[in-house]
Amino acid sequence: MRVIITGGHGFLGWHTAARLRALHEMEVVRLGRAEFADPDGLVQHIRRADVVLHLAGVNRAASDEEVRAGNVALATQLAAALVAASKPVRVVYANSIQARGKSPYGCGKAEAGDLIRAATAAAGGSLADVILPNLFGEHGRPEYNSFVATFCHLIANDGAPSIIQDIEVPLLHAQAAAEVLLSAMIGDQDVVIEPTGEPRSVSEILDQIRGFHNVYRNGDIPALPDSFSVDLFNTYRSYTFPEQFPRFATVHADARGELFETVRSHGGKGQSFVSVTRPGYTRGEHYHLRKIERFYVVRGAAEISLRRLLHDEVIRFTVSDDRPGYIDMPTMWVHNLTNVGNNDLVTIFWTDQLLDPDDPDQYPDRVVQETRA
Template identity: 30%
Template structure:
């Protein structure tokens, strides 16, 4: 490994945010990706070896949704506890940047696991390394899992298939594109390396949109998906007037039926 670069490991590397973050690191001249396998959570020696190779660990692994709220809480806390133990026992004292949510005050099992997980990491690590609680906004982007990661991914999936959502509430959305989120995370990780202490960083949203307007836009774009290109009269893309349009269109294309 190139020791001139900052070595970053990602738990949850195969997930939506984790896979995009890994892609950003691979093309960076400042960071180097330390590979991670989720089976290492069940192998203390492997998990500790992973921690020892990292300058900073971005902890994203865990459940976002589950019908059994108690199980969700236990799984998330168990993963965080195991990572905290590995990082605390590593001689190089890697920092940990914990993926949490701006909706941290909600009293649902997911949000409780984020509050308690952040407190656990701060208690176990902040004396000798960084423990950063990253409060992330609603995130959207290509290949996000519909009906799981975000309402935008669900709406993209439905619109691409000519289906309609069961509900369409006129609610505001504060959104962050996954590419922008990855840049923010890497900036936070760069500042956390070698700086002991607990902190909380709220990652800002970039867009504010209303749900019905997003749905209307997606429906108007459905004819431009490659699978329906013949119906678009030779057109390959809709008119994209804003950066949000560009990010949403990039996202929408990943949900075209195959």
């Protein structure tokens, strides 16, 4: 199956492409502004596709009218390409609950839905209209994607967010939204799908993120009693990386030797294990969608390398027993650990969940990608 994702380099587009890479064997083509600027090229992309996920949209702009018109313009371009391609494809539209309201964004999403629905029918295809609540997740753009992104960014950097209106908001993590969108690809009938979000007040979210910050700034893992808390914590800590790592231990030394803490978890379950890595060898080369994982170097010297999924830049840290330190692996970042010293490397690993062989949340990939000729 060949899948097109419009807005594939944006917040929801990246999360959806990351989930496809982890869980499905499909060819994925991510389209952005450059592809929309080429109408003939857009038609050719659709002719080669089985499914179109329309996730492109405009959340913020210089004026309300630009927000409305931006969403309509994107849908108009896609609709024209669907009709010109004259191929019956499955279209999944990332709509919004705001389409039922009168805000500029909501009006734009509603108009866009009408255009895509008509074009899909004209081409003989089918439409899954997915009405999403407010989304949050790792690497959302502050002041653009959601108030959660803004709060996390400010708090992680010791800022002081303010509440404009303390209302209850239904919130859905971007990976959960992506799961719904991918499920909607299957079928040949027009459907309307409306996943529910977790109802939370704005002040409740702000208090929870501040609580995470107060605990995590000292290296501790906060209490994470449910999956929503885990998702929100993973979102918050994505704004601490890579600038706030590595972090270093307070070492207590006397004639007997040294002692330092590696993990303090404020509730929940977890698992620790130790590895010995020979000089020159590498461990890892995988990523996680939801797991919290800490690498703590206690003996030897390690180079820890990470690459955000579907990106090219590699970030490298060197940590050694000269100053015992740790790095927490962000979700959806490919990572590895290499012994760059002359002696055995001793590393303590900690994860927030017990290993489930049937659902290990571990997906193979390489930090350094092969160079294509």
